[in-house]
Amino acid sequence: MAGGGGTRFWPLSRIHTPKQLLNLSGKDVMVNEAVARLCRITAPENIYIATNTAQSASMEKAVKGRIPPENILAEPAARNTAACIGYAAVELIKKRGDGVMVITPSDAYIRDDDAFEQVLRTAVKAAEETGKLVTIGIDPTFPATGYGYIRFKKSDGPVKEVLEFVEKPPLERAKEYLASGDHVWNSGMFVWKISAILEHYKTLLPDLYNNLAEFSEAVGTDKEQDALEKLYGRIEDISVDYGVMEKSYDILVVPGEFGWSDVGSWDMLGVLHDPEENGNVVVGDGVLVESKNNIVFAKDKTVALVGVSDLVVVETPDAVLVCPKDKAQDVKKAVDALKAMGREDLL
Amino acid sequence: MAGGGGTRFWPLSRIHTPKQLLNLSGKDVMVNEAVARLCRITAPENIYIATNTAQSASMEKAVKGRIPPENILAEPAARNTAACIGYAAVELIKKRGDGVMVITPSDAYIRDDDAFEQVLRTAVKAAEETGKLVTIGIDPTFPATGYGYIRFKKSDGPVKEVLEFVEKPPLERAKEYLASGDHVWNSGMFVWKISAILEHYKTLLPDLYNNLAEFSEAVGTDKEQDALEKLYGRIEDISVDYGVMEKSYDILVVPGEFGWSDVGSWDMLGVLHDPEENGNVVVGDGVLVESKNNIVFAKDKTVALVGVSDLVVVETPDAVLVCPKDKAQDVKKAVDALKAMGREDLL
Numbered sequence: 001m002a003g004g005g006g007t008r009f010w011p012l013s014r015i016h017t018p019k020q021l022l023n024l025s026g027k028d029v030m031v032n033e034a035v036a037r038l039c040r041i042t043a044p045e046n047i048y049i050a051t052n053t054a055q056s057a058s059m060e061k062a063v064k065g066r067i068p069p070e071n072i073l074a075e076p077a078a079r080n081t082a083a084c085i086g087y088a089a090v091e092l093i094k095k096r097g098d099g100v101m102v103i104t105p106s107d108a109y110i111r112d113d114d115a116f117e118q119v120l121r122t123a124v125k126a127a128e129e130t131g132k133l134v135t136i137g138i139d140p141t142f143p144a145t146g147y148g149y150i151r152f153k154k155s156d157g158p159v160k161e162v163l164e165f166v167e168k169p170p171l172e173r174a175k176e177y178l179a180s181g182d183h184v185w186n187s188g189m190f191v192w193k194i195s196a197i198l199e200h201y202k203t204l205l206p207d208l209y210n211n212l213a214e215f216s217e218a219v220g221t222d223k224e225q226d227a228l229e230k231l232y233g234r235i236e237d238i239s240v241d242y243g244v245m246e247k248s249y250d251i252l253v254v255p256g257e258f259g260w261s262d263v264g265s266w267d268m269l270g271v272l273h274d275p276e277e278n279g280n281v282v283v284g285d286g287v288l289v290e291s292k293n294n295i296v297f298a299k300d301k302t303v304a305l306v307g308v309s310d311l312v313v314v315e316t317p318d319a320v321l322v323c324p325k326d327k328a329q330d331v332k333k334a335v336d337a338l339k340a341m342g343r344e345d346l347l
Numbered sequence: 348m349a350g351g352g353g354t355r356f357w358p359l360s361r362i363h364t365p366k367q368l369l370n371l372s373g374k375d376v377m378v379n380e381a382v383a384r385l386c387r388i389t390a391p392e393n394i395y396i397a398t399n400t401a402q403s404a405s406m407e408k409a410v411k412g413r414i415p416p417e418n419i420l421a422e423p424a425a426r427n428t429a430a431c432i433g434y435a436a437v438e439l440i441k442k443r444g445d446g447v448m449v450i451t452p453s454d455a456y457i458r459d460d461d462a463f464e465q466v467l468r469t470a471v472k473a474a475e476e477t478g479k480l481v482t483i484g485i486d487p488t489f490p491a492t493g494y495g496y497i498r499f500k501k502s503d504g505p506v507k508e509v510l511e512f513v514e515k516p517p518l519e520r521a522k523e524y525l526a527s528g529d530h531v532w533n534s535g536m537f538v539w540k541i542s543a544i545l546e547h548y549k550t551l552l553p554d555l556y557n558n559l560a561e562f563s564e565a566v567g568t569d570k571e572q573d574a575l576e577k578l579y580g581r582i583e584d585i586s587v588d589y590g591v592m593e594k595s596y597d598i599l600v601v602p603g604e605f606g607w608s609d610v611g612s613w614d615m616l617g618v619l620h621d622p623e624e625n626g627n628v629v630v631g632d633g634v635l636v637e638s639k640n641n642i643v644f645a646k647d648k649t650v651a652l653v654g655v656s657d658l659v660v661v662e663t664p665d666a667v668l669v670c671p672k673d674k675a676q677d678v679k680k681a682v683d684a685l686k687a688m689g690r691e692d693l694l
Contacts, residue, residue: 010651011649011651287681287684287685287688287690289677289680289681289684290677290680298667301664301665301666301667302358302665302666302667302690302693303666303667303669304357304358304666304667304668304669304681304685305668305669305670306668306669306670306674306677306678306680306681307670307671307674307677308658308669308670308671311655311669313667313669315667317648318648318649319648319649319650319651320645320648320649320650320651320660320662320667321651321652321653322650322651322652322653322655322658322660322669323652323653323654323655324654324655327653327654330636330637330653330654331653333636333637333653334634334636334651334653337634337636338634338651341634343634343649346649
């Protein structure tokens with residue numbers, strides 16, 4: 001899944017270059033790092049990217065030579081994860097037949113690829129053997145209030161039974177979850193047989209299921225694009241977590257610790273780059289004087305900080321952003337302001 | 348006088364484009380605004396600019412068509428105001444004969460040109476009629492701790508007798524000066540007959556005087572440049588305030604209120620541009636969200652602030668600066684750091 005808008009990395013992220021197409025690590029764009037990780041368990045021709053029409057051209061360019069261009073699925077509109085996964089499931093089952101499908105966001109960071117591969121293989125095996133919906137959980141490393149949690153039944157072995165999905169908790173609750181030993185973060189990574197998830201849609205999201213079934217008739221024909229647009233004009237905006245996972249029983253989770261981070265906003269750039277001695281994370285040409293614990297991302301110019309702390313400063317070819325680290329989430333407010341001002345050039 | 352380095356306006360000010368060559372007001376570069384003010388009392392061919400060899404080319408370009416290029420005096424080294432004024436005095440008396448010379452920094456802002464003209468005419472008249480050294484004082488508008496003060500004898504009429512020059516005071520003292528009615532800021536603007544200042548040099552700065560006398564022989568000959576370099580290799584670094592004004596008796600001051608500001612650093616940009624409703628001073632393309640009392644100077648790009656207060660953010664073609672307003676003086680530390688790093692490209 002690579003269709004996010006990623007406004008929280010503005011001014012680097014834009015409509016046509018969302019977060020998953022950014023090279024925040026200095027190594028490669030995030031979607032290519034995700035593809036490389038998946039290539040450990042399958043061939044490139046088995047990797048599909050779900051994006052949207054606005055981004056599909058830049059996506060195709062980014063992954064050129066790595067995965068076949070026909071494996072890029074472009075949603076005509078944003079209708080949340082249930083629609084996206086349903087669309088992909090129908091495409092895959094029609095074109096490739098039934099099988100296990102792994103769904104992963106393309107814009108998360110994973111430090112330990114080996115550990116990730118192990119968890120993934122375990123989840124794929126469980127999905128294959130049990131026919132159940134499997135999700136991948138992240139062993140929490142701090143009392144995060146920004147993620148949903150999954151509570152599981154303690155047991156031996158790497159695969160656990162899910163007891164419940166839990167909403168983003170307040171801090172005190174998050175601390176309890178962290179200490180509990182039976183809560184993991186909901187990573188948004190799912191593993192299941194295509195037929196299994198479609199069966200769940202049939203029961204839990206019947207309207208979406210029926211629309212998908214109608215669309216399915218057109219897949220592989222010259223009416224597919226029209227049918228796709230019709231589909232997205234009709235279906236509801238709902239997440240697979242809310243629409244399926246939270247309402248299902250008998251879900252499995254494979255907890256893992258592989259240095260995962262969603263790198264949700266600029267303040268988290270320290271996940272990808274070690275800070276220097278004063279706690280500053282500096283990517284590019286930074287000159288820091290009496291400044292501590294800042295995030296500096298300088299694309300072309302020199303960025304000089306004098307006597308400031310805990311700021312995010314981002315320089316890109318047409319815009320500069322300055323905000324406090326603890327308000328990094330509010331960067332989308334700048335994007336909203338630019339939208340309201342009609343500054344399409346900066347979106 | 349236009350030889351300052353102006354590091355406190357980095358990254359806009361550089362070795363070859365010091366503060367006096369910046370257009371901070373959005374109208375014209377500061378030196379041209381100074382020239383325009385002086386043109387109210389004299390012809391352009393009577394205006395001389397003292398700069399240094401590193402800046403003379405950019406200076407010539409900046410004032411092209413406004414004053415004759417031969418009126419640009421380039422000091423081979425920075426030796427403070429006594430040397431600069433002495434050099435100019437010798438040039439002028441040799442080439443133009445004796446007369447009243449007005450000395451003004453080129454990098455101060457004056458809001459009320461009419462009031463300034465009146466004060467200047469009064470000072471010129473006083474210098475002409477009395478033969479005394481005359482200085483222009485600024486009626487203080489706040490208890491400034493960053494300026495020297497001049498205490499004068501209260502009297503009728505626009506021209507006062509100076510009682511003493513006072514060093515930059517602590518805040519409590521500055522408040523007393525502000526309330527006193529007989530203290531003005533030392534503006535660094537002087538008016539006197541050339542012969543009068545040279546007489547004072549003879550008594551108070553005899554070594555400088557003798558060196559100037561030797562240099563004087565070469566003025567107007569093909570040995571002038573060599574003699575000038577020899578002069579600057581020998582003479583001491585001393586200000587005219589310390590070397591002459593503070594040690595003299597019988598000095599006059601013309602107090603004035605003409606909206607003067609030395610615009611000494613980025614935090615003072617509000618003198619030149621009215622703040623918007625949230626107290627932000629924005630020059631260029633700024634997008635401000637939940638941000639108050641900042642200074643934004645954006646040359647080419649959009650500068651977006653989200654949730655920050657009391658910052659200076661400056662964007663130029665090759666560098667971005669972020670610092671708190673109350674540390675705007677420390678910008679020179681960034682320049683020092685760049686020097687130490689050998690980053691000549693940014694100096």
